[in-house]
Amino acid sequence: MPNDYINIILADDDEDDRLFFTDAFDELKMNTKVSTFNDGVELMAYLNSDDAILPNVLFLDLNMPLKNGIECLNEIKANNKMSDIAIAIYSTSASEEDIEETFVLGANIYIKKPSSFKQLKKVLSEVVSMNWQYHTNGLNKDNFLMRL
Amino acid sequence: MIRKVFAKSAFFLRIIFVVGLFLILIIGGFTYRHIYNLTDSTKQVVSTYKVNVELEKVISYLKDAENGHRNYILTKDTTYLEPYLSAREKVNESFAELKEIANHGENQEENLKVLSKYIDALFTNFSETSTFISGDETLSEAFKTNFFEEKIIMDSIRQKVNEMIDFENSLLKKHQEQYQSNLKFTPLFLYLVLLITLVLIIISYYKINVDFKNIRLINSQLLIFKEAAVQLEIIGKHGNWVWHIDKEKYTFSDNLYRVLGEKPGSFVPTFENFISFVHPEDKEKFAKDVEDMMKNEDLPFIYYRIVQKDGTIKHIKGYGKLLINNEGEKRIVGNITDISDEIERFLEIEERNLELEKNNAELSEFNYVASHDLQEPLRKIQTFISRLEEKEAKNLSSFGSQYLERIKVSATRMRLLIDDLLQFSRTNKPDKEFVLTNLNELLENAKQDVTETILEKKAIITNDVLPTVLVIPFQVHQLFLNLLSNSLKYSKTAEAPVIKIEYSLINSKDDHNLINVSKSNYHKITFSDNGIGFEQQYAEQIFELFNRLHNKQEYSGTGVGLSICKKIIDNHNGVITAQGEPQVGSIFKIYLPE
Amino acid sequence: MKLFIKFDFNTICKKVLETKLEELDIKYKILAFGEVELLERVPSETYETLNNALNEYGIEIVENQKSILVQKIKDAIIEMVFNEEATVNVKSSVYLSEKLEHSYGYLSNLFSEVTYTSIENFIIIQKIEYTKQLLLTTDLSLTEIAFKLNYSSVAHLSTQFKNATGITPSAFQRIISKRRSIAQQKN
Numbered sequence: 001m002p003n004d005y006i007n008i009i010l011a012d013d014d015e016d017d018r019l020f021f022t023d024a025f026d027e028l029k030m031n032t033k034v035s036t037f038n039d040g041v042e043l044m045a046y047l048n049s050d051d052a053i054l055p056n057v058l059f060l061d062l063n064m065p066l067k068n069g070i071e072c073l074n075e076i077k078a079n080n081k082m083s084d085i086a087i088a089i090y091s092t093s094a095s096e097e098d099i100e101e102t103f104v105l106g107a108n109i110y111i112k113k114p115s116s117f118k119q120l121k122k123v124l125s126e127v128v129s130m131n132w133q134y135h136t137n138g139l140n141k142d143n144f145l146m147r148l
Numbered sequence: 149m150i151r152k153v154f155a156k157s158a159f160f161l162r163i164i165f166v167v168g169l170f171l172i173l174i175i176g177g178f179t180y181r182h183i184y185n186l187t188d189s190t191k192q193v194v195s196t197y198k199v200n201v202e203l204e205k206v207i208s209y210l211k212d213a214e215n216g217h218r219n220y221i222l223t224k225d226t227t228y229l230e231p232y233l234s235a236r237e238k239v240n241e242s243f244a245e246l247k248e249i250a251n252h253g254e255n256q257e258e259n260l261k262v263l264s265k266y267i268d269a270l271f272t273n274f275s276e277t278s279t280f281i282s283g284d285e286t287l288s289e290a291f292k293t294n295f296f297e298e299k300i301i302m303d304s305i306r307q308k309v310n311e312m313i314d315f316e317n318s319l320l321k322k323h324q325e326q327y328q329s330n331l332k333f334t335p336l337f338l339y340l341v342l343l344i345t346l347v348l349i350i351i352s353y354y355k356i357n358v359d360f361k362n363i364r365l366i367n368s369q370l371l372i373f374k375e376a377a378v379q380l381e382i383i384g385k386h387g388n389w390v391w392h393i394d395k396e397k398y399t400f401s402d403n404l405y406r407v408l409g410e411k412p413g414s415f416v417p418t419f420e421n422f423i424s425f426v427h428p429e430d431k432e433k434f435a436k437d438v439e440d441m442m443k444n445e446d447l448p449f450i451y452y453r454i455v456q457k458d459g460t461i462k463h464i465k466g467y468g469k470l471l472i473n474n475e476g477e478k479r480i481v482g483n484i485t486d487i488s489d490e491i492e493r494f495l496e497i498e499e500r501n502l503e504l505e506k507n508n509a510e511l512s513e514f515n516y517v518a519s520h521d522l523q524e525p526l527r528k529i530q531t532f533i534s535r536l537e538e539k540e541a542k543n544l545s546s547f548g549s550q551y552l553e554r555i556k557v558s559a560t561r562m563r564l565l566i567d568d569l570l571q572f573s574r575t576n577k578p579d580k581e582f583v584l585t586n587l588n589e590l591l592e593n594a595k596q597d598v599t600e601t602i603l604e605k606k607a608i609i610t611n612d613v614l615p616t617v618l619v620i621p622f623q624v625h626q627l628f629l630n631l632l633s634n635s636l637k638y639s640k641t642a643e644a645p646v647i648k649i650e651y652s653l654i655n656s657k658d659d660h661n662l663i664n665v666s667k668s669n670y671h672k673i674t675f676s677d678n679g680i681g682f683e684q685q686y687a688e689q690i691f692e693l694f695n696r697l698h699n700k701q702e703y704s705g706t707g708v709g710l711s712i713c714k715k716i717i718d719n720h721n722g723v724i725t726a727q728g729e730p731q732v733g734s735i736f737k738i739y740l741p742e
Numbered sequence: 743m744k745l746f747i748k749f750d751f752n753t754i755c756k757k758v759l760e761t762k763l764e765e766l767d768i769k770y771k772i773l774a775f776g777e778v779e780l781l782e783r784v785p786s787e788t789y790e791t792l793n794n795a796l797n798e799y800g801i802e803i804v805e806n807q808k809s810i811l812v813q814k815i816k817d818a819i820i821e822m823v824f825n826e827e828a829t830v831n832v833k834s835s836v837y838l839s840e841k842l843e844h845s846y847g848y849l850s851n852l853f854s855e856v857t858y859t860s861i862e863n864f865i866i867i868q869k870i871e872y873t874k875q876l877l878l879t880t881d882l883s884l885t886e887i888a889f890k891l892n893y894s895s896v897a898h899l900s901t902q903f904k905n906a907t908g909i910t911p912s913a914f915q916r917i918i919s920k921r922r923s924i925a926q927q928k929n
Contacts, residue, residue, distance in 0.1 A: 016528050030858070092523050093567075095574045096622045100913065104920040110908070115527045115563060116534035129858040133867055136857070137816065138783040143874045145917060147908025589912055592897070596904045 006032045006128055007053060011043040011072065012061035012090065017113065021059070024121045030128055040067025044075055047082060054085055057131050059111075062091040062102075070105065077106040086131050086144060099147065108144040123148045157359050164352045171345045175338055182334050189327045195249055196320040202246045203309045206263075209235040209242065210270065210305060214298070217274050232274070239267060259312045266308060270301045378402065385486035389417070391468075393478040398422075407464070407486050409456030427453035427461065441468055447482060463488045515573035519566045526566065530559050568708035571626070572693065575715045580620040587614035587673075590621060591649065594628035601636045611649035615671055617740055623716040630709040631736055635677035637705060638698070638734070643678060650674045653742065661725050662739060669742040670722075676735040682728035690726055713738075755801065762795045786813045812856045814842055815849055816864070823868045823891075834865055870906045873899065877915055884911050 010021050018036045025034045035055075037043040043060075044067065046052055058076070062069035069089060076082045088109035089102050099110050109127055114120045126148060134144050213235035219228035247260060277294045378401075381387065387404025391397075398419065402412035408425050415421050419438070426434045430452040441447040447468035454462050468482030533556050544552065591614060595602070602609065609632070632647065639645035654672050656662040662670060682690065682697050689695050691714040696707040710726075713736075717724040721741055728734040759778060763770045766788055769781040784792075789810060793803050803809070818841050822834065835846040838861070842849060853861050869891055876887050888899040903911050 014524070016531075020531055092527065093520065093570065096625075100917060103909075103917045104924065106921070113527055115530035115559075117531050117538065118534060120531070125858075130867070132858050133864070136783070139867075139871050140875070143871065143878070143918070145907055145909055145914055592900065593910045593912070596901055596910065599901055599904075 006030065006057070006132065007055045008032050008034045008057050008059070008128070009037065009043070009055040010034065010059040010061075010090065011037040011040060011064065011069070012059070013039050013064045014061070017061070020117065020120055021124075024117065024124050028121055028125050028128075030125065032128065039064045040069065040072045043067075044072060047076070054082060056135060057086045057088055057109075057127060059088045059090040060107075062089060062094070070102070073102065073105055073107060084141070086134070086141070088127055103145055108141070109146045109148070111148045157355060161352060161355060164348050164355075168345055168348050168352075171341050171348075175341050175345075178334060178338060178341075182330070185327060185330055189323060192323050193320060196316045198249050199246065199316050200313050202242045202249070203313055205242045206239055206246070206267075207306065207309050209238045210267070210302065213239070213271075213274065214302060217277070221277065236271060243267070256312065256315065259308060259315070263305065263308050263312070266301055266305045270298065270305065273298050273301060382406070385489075387484045389422075389482050389484070391419075391480045391482070393480065404484065407462070407484060408454060409458065409460065409462075425454040425456070427455050429453070441480070446470055447480070451487075461488075462486050463491045512573055512576045515569065515576070519570035519573060522566050523563075523570070526559060526563055530556075530563065533559060565706050565708075568706045568712070572708050572712050572715065575623060575626070575712050575719065580623065580719065582618045583621055584616060584618050585621045585624070586616045587619070587624065590619075590625045591628050593625055594632055597629050598632050598636060601633075605636060605639060605645055607636060607639070607645040607647060609647045609649070612651040614649075614651050614673065615653070617671055617742075619720060619740065620716075623719060627713050627716045627738070630713050631675045631738075634705075634709055634736075635675065635679055635734070638679045638681075639677070640680055640731070646678045648674075648676045650676070654739075659739070661723055661737065665723065665739075665741075666721070667741040670739040671742060673738050673740070674735060675738075676733060678733045681730045681732050681734045682726075683730060684728055687726045687728060691724070755799075758796070758799050758801065762792060765795075766792055768792070784813075786810055786817060789813065808852055808856055811842070811844070811849075812853055815853055815861065818842060819861070819865055819868055823865065823872055834861070866902060866906055870903055873903060873911070874914065877911060878918060 008025065010018060012018050012021070018038075022034050022036065025032050037046065040060075047054070060069040060072055069091070073087060073089075076085060076087065086108045087106065088111055089107045090111045090113060092113055094102075094112075102110060109131075111123055111127065114123055127146070130146055131144075133139065134141055213232045216228050216230065216232035216235065220226065220232065243260075243264060273294060277291065277298065381401060381403035385403075385407055387407040388401035389404055390399045392399075398417040400417040400422075405412045405414060408422075423431065423434065434450070434452045437447070437450045437452075447466065450466045452464055452466070454464055456462065463486070464484050465487045466482060466484045468480050471479050471481050473479070533552065536552060537556075541549065588611075591611060595609060601607070635647045636645055650673070652672050654662075654670055656665050656668055656670055659670070659672070680698075686697055690697060691710050692707075693711040694707040695711075696705055698705065714724055717738055717740075723737075723739040725737045726734060727737070756772060759770075759772065763778075768784055768788070771779045771781060793810075796803065815838060818838055819834070822837060838849055839846040850861050853859075853864070857864070859867070872891065873884075873887055876882050876890070877884070882890070884900060885896045888896040891899065893899040893902075900911060903909075903914075907914065909917075
């Protein structure tokens with residue numbers, strides 16, 4: 001099914017981070033469609049709209065104005081329509097407890113934003129590839145936990 | 149103690165008094181008996197002599213009669229019969245007297261009867277003889293016989309009288325002897341009793357004297373106590389009051405007046421006068437507390453404020469208790485204390501504590517936010533550097549590449565510092581949950597975190613089986629990780645690192661590192677390595693924040709890792725120590741309470 | 743009589759696709775012209791049947807040959823991992839090339855080209871998935887699971903788990919059990 005593309009969304013209030021993110025996917029050439037949102041409110045407005053194309057993987061920055069990543073995560077998890085979206089927390093840093101907490105709340109992936117572009121590309125490709133495995137091989141998505 | 153001595157003494161004196169009284173009664177009794185005996189004896193003597201005299205009298209009268217009778221026979225003159233006739237009367241009188249006084253038993257009565265018979269016989273004989281005289285048959289045989297009989301009877305009387313006198317005398321003698329013997333012991337006995345009494349009196353005197361001395365001593369001590377109490381009241385800002393419930397009377401100590409800001413005795417000690425000093429806002433509560441006190445006859449600690457005349461407000465703490473003395477008099481004795489200073493200090497400390505807490509929270513918040521927020525721009529700097537390296541490397545001069553490299557190294561180091569600082573501030577946060585955790589699992593996880601370094605350096609790590617302990621799991625994982633990283637980081641370049649992790653459960657008494665600890669049993673876990681070690685003199689310093697013993701070009705540490713370890717161990721109420729020898733290795737011992 | 747027919751290839755093609763997919767009971771979603779997404783994993787036999795049926799209408803699944811082979815590789819690997827007896831003492835490369843009658847190099851290249859991952863990685867993913875399943879559904883300890891899955895030591899499995907997922911097996915268990923207790927509280 002090579003004609004399939006992987007639909008990816010990022011919600012991050014930092015312009016530089018959004019740029020790094022889209023640049024990385026551009027260079028990865030992985031047959032992905034990336035869209036970005038500037039904050040949680042924008043993101044949720046889109047996801048809740050009727051003609052929304054739900055992403056395969058949603059990258060959520062934790063620290064966003066108006067509506068932070070955890071709030072988005074809770075809303076998405078409470079919505080059956082969106083239950084298939086793999087959620088990746090995409091954050092600067094957190095304590096071990098906080099990381100575990102986001103997993104418990106339903107996040108599948110936790111990514112500490114890397115400090116080099118090369119590393120970023122590697123991490124993003126791993127996430128997409130792993131998600132692809134879950135998507136195409138009928139693995140139990142409830143058990144999809146990954147930390148990078 | 150003193151009370152007990154006096155009680156004992158009083159009991160002793162009471163016994164001596166009773167014994168003395170008893171002895172004096174005995175003496176009185178004996179004396180009375182003795183005097184009684186003496187009188188009795190005298191009576192006896194007198195009666196014996198009276199009896200003897202009467203008996204002699206009887207003999208004498210009989211002799212007079214005999215004599216008269218004989219004279220009549222010889223002369224036939226009847227005038228000689230006169231004494232004979234009066235003798236007869238006198239004998240009868242004496243005999244009656246004898247019968248009255250000679251009351252010394254049946255024996256003597258019998259004797260008297262016999263004597264009376266003899267006397268009657270004698271007088272009968274006299275009359276018979278007289279008939280012979282009137283018949284002038286003086287020399288007849290019958291007369292002679294009669295006359296002879298007379299003589300025999302007379303002799304019998306004499307004998308009987310003598311017998312009686314002898315009996316009386318012997319009786320008297322016997323009596324006298326008994327009396328003598330009585331008289332011999334009584335004085336001695338009395339003397340002894342007197343002596344004992346005297347001794348008792350002397351002992352009592354001594355005892356009383358001693359008690360008196362003690363009382364004087366205690367009195368002087370009491371005086372000192374009283375003075376001390378007065379001084380204490382002044383120093384401790386106490387005031388004492390007594391409420392004599394029955395008499396409806398109050399007494400206030402001098403210092404109570406001073407606590408109220410008045411001169412001692414400047415107003416009449418009454419409840420109304422006292423309550424006039426109580427702060428208006430506290431009056432109601434105070435009155436209620438006092439009412440409760442009257443009801444319950446006991447006063448718990450009560451707190452109120454008073455207002456002195458000059459407007460100064462003082463905080464007072466009061467207490468009272470009911471006392472009932474031996475006479476059943478009821479009094480409530482109470483104290484008030486001026487605790488204004490205490491309260492002021494307490495408020496000050498509380499304020500300072502709050503400030504400190506706030507400062508602390510702010511500081512750790514600042515630390516956290518600073519390190520967290522600093523990460524973001526730094527990460528971007530690093531990412532842009534990596535982009536520059538990738539895309540623009542060809543366009544840079546050799547200087548440019550060199551500078552870029554330097555910037556990269558500095559940024560990396562800054563990242564390390566911020567990461568560690570963040571980690572440190574995280575361990576600072578309170579309210580962590582303690583969970584019963586298998587330490588083997590935490591150690592295994594920590595080992596996994598450093599797998600790459602272990603493989604790269606070909607490190608050998610051995611460990612004992614660790615216990616399951618109540619800990620903050622994330623922190624102990626961090627602790628193990630930091631200790632392992634430390635050993636791996638400061639390893640010798642020429643030698644593969646060997647890290648030994650040993651465990652034992654120990655008693656705090658058996659380890660000199662566990663002085664002044666609260667628990668008795670501790671889990672001791674030792675991390676020892678064969679790394680570059682350190683001078684023992686720095687063993688304390690290495691736990692301080694940002695303290696590094698090694699050049700940062702050689703070793704990449706930030707000086708935070710071991711501070712985090714210390715912090716974590718502190719959070720667990722444990723102990724951590726370091727021991728090192730340059731080029732031999734270092735040993736870290738951690739002690740966690742069981 | 744001449745009939746003038748106006749037809750739309752798209753509609754015809756769509757109708758044929760829908761009919762055939764429904765005949766085979768496959769869940770699907772038509773995305774755009776020339777793109778169909780199968781919503782579930784389809785066994786290679788069914789896939790072949792579908793391919794043949796569509797061929798009759800001149801519809802060809804693009805690169806179907808490669809895909810079928812990749813699917814066969816995946817099936818073989820899954821069988822190998824989940825059926826413990828099959829793996830004993832046989833290297834996976836040997837096992838796969840013998841079973842699928844292609845050189846391992848060919849299979850490996852093809853697999854990476856189509857799936858964004860390598861055969862080795864796919865095996866690890868499957869093993870870790872099986873481990874997760876065993877951890878959650880049985881009382882087996884990690885040591886017992888390591889033995890069951892032919893790992894040389896529990897540390898090896900534990901390290902592989904950590905490398906593949908970024909978390910430790912115990913953290914995994916903890917997270918899932920917390921999730922479940924939260925879900926129970928909600929119900």
